[in-house]
Amino acid sequence: MELELDILKENKRLALENERRLTTNGILAIDVMGSVGSGKTSLIKAMIHELKSRSRIAVIEGDVTTTIDADLIASEGVAAVQVNTGKECHLDANLIRKALDRMSLNSLDLIFIENVGNLICPAEFPLGSKKRLVVISVTEGPYMVLKHPMMFLGADAVAINKVDLADAMGVSPTKLMADVAKLYPKSVAVGTSCRNGVGVEKVIEALGLKAR
């Protein structure tokens, strides 16, 4: 029997449905990806700090089991919806759909979706977000971009985090930025440090959030 059944279609369909639902409500959603400990939550917190006076923000926190990140986000005074994936290594469009069901979408402008800390699997599952931010850090070593190319394809912005530690690590943020440019020229790479706020404003700009 000829079938030609696209297995990823259901996730794509749900992702499109999420995207439409967000657009109808005038919400921009940003998918934030990166490995464990790269600073995804810290960078989201830093951006919220800059943006919360002009935008109504919420965060969907994907985590395998804990609520640690959701609690950290809540300390910025914005709503955090926790999604525990249990055994899964990534968020998918259906989990996001269920999270959106739990949020009051008509009173929001911006949603950050923090994906599970993992540089391989999340790239395979579109969620319905309009923009994608990938966070890596100099403490992950000099080959992070080259080793995980799939993650950077389609990234609107890449934050090279913890640049304040670059010298101690002997890792060049400039080289990492060049690697990003080579893999995916459309992406904007920015050196950031959530400790002293370096680059946070630039990431906000790269994601098109400046005017919001």
Add this chain to the structure above:
Amino acid sequence: MHEFSVTSWIVEALLDLAKEQGASRVVEVHLRIGSLRALSIDQVKFCYEILAKGTVLQGSRLLTEEVPGKLRCTACNYQGEFNSHDDAFHFGIPPLACPDCGEALSIEGGDECVIAKVRMMLPSAEGGGAPS
């Protein structure tokens, strides 16, 4: 890791189909996987065997075809499968920069994961396992 999720979607779709058709056994499944999908075919096969156990899929042959990635440059119209003059770190995944002009490449194919064909035993084709 995500091969398990994707393979469980494949198995679910096949079980639904088998049930719908009243098949007593699935004989052969053809998958087409694009090389731009980060799916390890060995992992898919391994997960398939585990997930097929105890179902009408048990013992079926899983055939896989890998489709090369197709890329096109929107600026200079370069077309190709891979940016072959790159270093070993890419593990066969091409950078999305045009090797000729450096502009961004768009993916035109080779990013699919499709069940192309299924052979199963239907009540009317007893013992044949013929394509249905």
